[in-house]
Amino acid sequence: MLGSADSASPLNVNTMTRESVVDFLRDRVYLAKLAAIILWVCYALSILLGDGYGTFNLKGEVNGADHLAWYTAARLIAEGHPDKVYDYDYVARYQHDLVPKERWNSLMAYRNPPFYALLYLPTCQLPFTVSWALWCLIYLVWLRLAVRWLGGDRRDFLWLLTFFPTFTAFSYGQNSLISFTILAATYRLLKDDRIFYAGLIAGLLWFKPPMLTGLVLWGLLDFRRFWPAALGVLLTGLILTLGTYPIVPEVWDGFIRSLTGNVKFDNFEQFKMHNPLAFFRLLAPDAKAWHWPLAAVCALLAIAWFVRVWRVHRCDLPVMFGAVVFVTLWGSPHALIYEWSVLGVTAVLWWRKLATDAPARFVLFGTAWLAFFLSTHFAEMQVNNTGRAVQVSVPILAAVAVFALKFLARDSAAQGGGVQ
Numbered sequence: 219m220l221g222s223a224d225s226a227s228p229l230n231v232n233t234m235t236r237e238s239v240v241d242f243l244r245d246r247v248y249l250a251k252l253a254a255i256i257l258w259v260c261y262a263l264s265i266l267l268g269d270g271y272g273t274f275n276l277k278g279e280v281n282g283a284d285h286l287a288w289y290t291a292a293r294l295i296a297e298g299h300p301d302k303v304y305d306y307d308y309v310a311r312y313q314h315d316l317v318p319k320e321r322w323n324s325l326m327a328y329r330n331p332p333f334y335a336l337l338y339l340p341t342c343q344l345p346f347t348v349s350w351a352l353w354c355l356i357y358l359v360w361l362r363l364a365v366r367w368l369g370g371d372r373r374d375f376l377w378l379l380t381f382f383p384t385f386t387a388f389s390y391g392q393n394s395l396i397s398f399t400i401l402a403a404t405y406r407l408l409k410d411d412r413i414f415y416a417g418l419i420a421g422l423l424w425f426k427p428p429m430l431t432g433l434v435l436w437g438l439l440d441f442r443r444f445w446p447a448a449l450g451v452l453l454t455g456l457i458l459t460l461g462t463y464p465i466v467p468e469v470w471d472g473f474i475r476s477l478t479g480n481v482k483f484d485n486f487e488q489f490k491m492h493n494p495l496a497f498f499r500l501l502a503p504d505a506k507a508w509h510w511p512l513a514a515v516c517a518l519l520a521i522a523w524f525v526r527v528w529r530v531h532r533c534d535l536p537v538m539f540g541a542v543v544f545v546t547l548w549g550s551p552h553a554l555i556y557e558w559s560v561l562g563v564t565a566v567l568w569w570r571k572l573a574t575d576a577p578a579r580f581v582l583f584g585t586a587w588l589a590f591f592l593s594t595h596f597a598e599m600q601v602n603n604t605g606r607a608v609q610v611s612v613p614i615l616a617a618v619a620v621f622a623l624k625f626l627a628r629d630s631a632a633q634g635g636g637v638q
Contacts, residue, residue, distance in 0.1 A: 220377070221577075225476065229357050230316075239432075240548075243447075246274065250584075250591075251380065251492060252379065253380075253591065254379070254380030254385075257382075257560070257579060258385065259263050261275075261385075261389055262517055263276070264276040264277065264638060265281055268508070270279070270392075272347040273346065273347050274275065275315065280317060281347060281350065281389075282347075282351075282354070282389070282390065282391025283324075283390065283391055284316070284386075284390045284391040284392050285328060285350040285353060285391030285392075286313060286316070286326040286346065286391070287326040287327060287328045287329070288328065288334070288335060288337075288338045288376070289341075289342055289349050289350075289392070290309060290312060290326065290347055290471075291328040291330060291335035291336060291338070291343035292335050292336070292337075292338035292339050292341075293340065293342045294305070294309075294312070295314075295335060295336070295466060295469065296339060296342055296343065296360060297371035298471045298546070299412075300466045300468040300472075301469075301471075301472060301473055302472075303328055303332070303335065303473075303558060304328065304469070304472030304473055304475065304476040305472065306325060306327050306561075309325065309328070310325040313325065313326060314375075315347070317394075320464070322374065325441055329476070330425050330426065330454035331424065331425060331458070331459070332462060332466050332470050332473050332625075333425070333459070333461075333462040333466075334425040334463075335394050335457045335466075336462065336465075336466075336512045338353075341353065345520075350391050350520045351524065354388050354391075355395070357387070357388065357393075357395040357601075360395060360396070360398075360399040361375065361384075361395050361398060361399070361401075362375050362459040363399065364398050364401075364402035364403070364421045364563075365402070365562075365566060367402040367403055367406040368402050368405060368563060368566040368567060368568040369478075369536075369566070369570065373438070374569070375633070377387075377565075378559075378565070380560045380587075381559065381561075381562060381590065382555070382587075382594070383555050383556055383558040383559040383561065383590055384524040384562065386555050386556040386558040386559070386594075387556040389560045390409075390556050392555045392556040393426075393559055394559045396425075396430050396555050396557060397423060397426060397557075397560050398559060398560050398562060398563060400419060400420065400422045400423055400424075401420075401429075401539075401543060401560065401563050402563060403419045403502060404416045404419050404420045404433075405535070405539050405563070405567075407419060407527065407613045408535060408539070409535060411444060411447045412445060413443070413447045413450075414446040414447065414451065416447050417444075417447030417448060417449060417450020417451045417452065417454075417626070418450040418451075418453060418454050418455075419450075419454075420433055420447065420449040420451050420454075421450060421452070421453065421454025421455050421493040422454060422458075422466060424451075424454065424455045424458050424459075425458075428546070428550040428551070428552055429546060429550075429560075430451070430546075430549065431545070431546045431549055432524070432541070432542035432543060432544075432545045432546035432549075433451075433542055433546075434551070434571075435448075435521065435524060435542075435545065436524075436528070436538065436542050438489065439525070439528050439532075440532065442526075459461045462499060462602065468487075484555060486552075487598075488500050488553050488601075489594060489598045489607060489609070490555050490599050491546070491552075491553060491554050491555070491595035492553055492555060492558055492590070492594075492595055492609060492611045492612060492615070493509070493513070493548060493549075493550060493551065493553040493594065494512065494513040494516035494517065494548070494612060495509060495510065495513035495551050495615075496553075496609060496612075497608075497612040498512045498513060498598060499514075500600075500606060500608070501607070501608060501609075502606070503605065503606055514549075517548070517549045520544075520545050520548045520549055521545065523541075523545070523619060523620070523623065524542075524545040526623060527541040527623060527626075528541075530623075530626075530627050531626065535570070536568070536569055536570070536571050537567070537626055539552050539563070539567060540563065540564035540567040540568045540571075541564075543560055543561060543563045543564045544561065544564055544619055545558075547560060547561060548615070550620075555594050556589070558590060560588070563615050565583060565586075567581065568622065568626070570624065571626060572622075572625055574628075575625050575628060578621075578625040579625070582622055582625070585614060585618055586614070586615060586618050589610065589611040589614040589615065590611055592610075592612075592616075593609060593610050593611035596610065597609045597610075630636070631636065
């Protein structure tokens with residue numbers, strides 16, 4: 219136990235057992251809760267003390283600024299200017315009319331497929347701040363439903379709200395919780411052995427195709443089992459594409475023209491990204507020729523990790539689905555901080571799978587939580603001071619994934635093999 223006579227210090231790694239490490243951390247879980255509460259309270263106060271209209275916060279930033287991309291696209295369609303959705307020069311001027319020009323000199327470009335903009339038509343005529351607030355409420359309700367579909371409870375839901383990527387999904391005005399909800403619904407349908415319908419729902423991720431990466435990889439490894447799901451994904455994709463082209467053909471034409479520039483994934487603040495590609499861009503900004511090759515090597519290692527998970531746990535749906543989410547985010551060239559809110563799917567599923575090794579799961583989950591809470595702003599400070607940075611979350615997540623595989627295998631053996 220901590221503070222016993224044979225321990226000179228609670229941080230003496232030579233005498234500290236694995237259980238005492240967990241005890242040390244568990245006794246300080248309240249600090250994580252307190253940090254999250256302070257984060258949300260400060261953000262709420264920043265809004266209240268902003269411009270008085272809810273548009274700008276205390277720092278002069280637009281609240282839920284990323285929501286402006288979909289809000290703008292929907293408004294342009296509703297106002298009869300669908301050909302302007304991907305005309306970013308026009309969009310910049312248009313957004314300056316939506317947001318006071320003297321306090322807004324940026325651009326929130328719409329980059330998703332055209333059909334996705336139609337989802338925001340019901341709120342696009344409302345004031346921007348009202349639209350963002352309504353969608354935050356929708357995301358909150360969907361997140362609670364998604365946790366239930368994953369077999370989680372109220373505590374899981376509340377812990378996810380303390381997860382920094384979840385906070386950024388709301389504060390940035392992002393849509394990653396839609397991906398979370400779709401994946402949770404897909405899991406629930408797979409659990410009920412409704413494979414074709416799971417594919418139909420998974421196909422909704424066509425609004426952000428990289429989010430299908432892990433599911434596609436899993437489908438290739440288990441094609442005999444999941445070919446109905448593949449048909450479902452294709453059917454949904456065809457309906458979303460061909461079904462909306464006659465409605466907004468000009469938007470689709472603009473989308474095709476914009477693809478070349480948008481797929482480069484280099485027009486973001488790299489310190490907000492948490493993947494191998496951004497890791498090398500931040501670490502060695504001048505070695506541009508090496509960024510993609512090194513990221514590709516890391517992606518191959520992630521695929522190898524996933525194949526290993528599949529070989530050991532192919533019949534264990536919670537383990538496999540959690541691995542699907544991780545390999546998707548790790549391999550995506552667009553895994554910004556808010557995208558990692560989807561890792562909550564893995565957290566809810568694997569927390570219960572590691573029930574026979576509570577110390578291991580406590581350390582693994584706590585490490586990932588802390589890494590995301592600190593890494594983005596730590597990388598930003600490094601960039602501002604030196605022009606380069608080490609995004610510490612990336613190697614930490616790699617280590618967590620490797621050790622999680624080890625502990626999951628041990629848990630499976632303790633339970634007598636994988637379970638569906």
